[in-house]
Amino acid sequence: RKEVEQDPGPFNVPEGATVAFNCTYSNSASQSFFWYRQDCRKEPKLLMSVYSSGNEDGRFTAQLNRASQYISLLIRDSKLSDSATYLCVVKMPGSARQLTFGSGTQLTVLP
């Protein structure tokens, strides 16, 4: 079983749509959770951290459910510029700082 699992998509949605991505992680002791965004042939960039209380940044809302080991990302009012691959990323327990990545979910927002 993969440590971080995501639906690879692709998700093709019209502009203005709301889209949700889900992710599960296998290690219940995982400490920190993130969504990264990666544009085609570019580097991953941090989109937002994910907290147990949930957090929102403009059109983006991230949620964490520790009991279910489940992370979500909701994008409202999708823009063409949101087209990218969204990576679910987990920091494992312990002192290690390494990040563990899901395989990514590809989103295309259509005009």
Next chain:
Amino acid sequence: EAGVTQFPSHSVIEKGQTVTLRCDPISGHDNLYWYRRVMGKEIKFLLHFVKESKQDESGMPNNRFLAERTGGTYSTLKVQPAELEDSGVYFCASSQSGGGFNEQFFGPGTRLTVL
């Protein structure tokens, strides 16, 4: 402020040859990481430097891979001899030291193709 830079951006070599990738972290970042993404797979951790010391090299696939960070500034990742399965994108990332969450900033990657 300059971000993480990597050189070369692309490298095409033949099986059995040697390739050296370079990463320059953001100035002042003590932590430097190497990751790679092979075709169809997720990005995977290779190793982590704190200054010039290897903190964690648990992700290094085998002894054909050698990473160095002499002087605690830039880092190199050498693959010798390269095999076909080494093809992929090699990312470098850096972060500040200190407690709490320190964002890892990624470089643009080196796309390695082994023929």
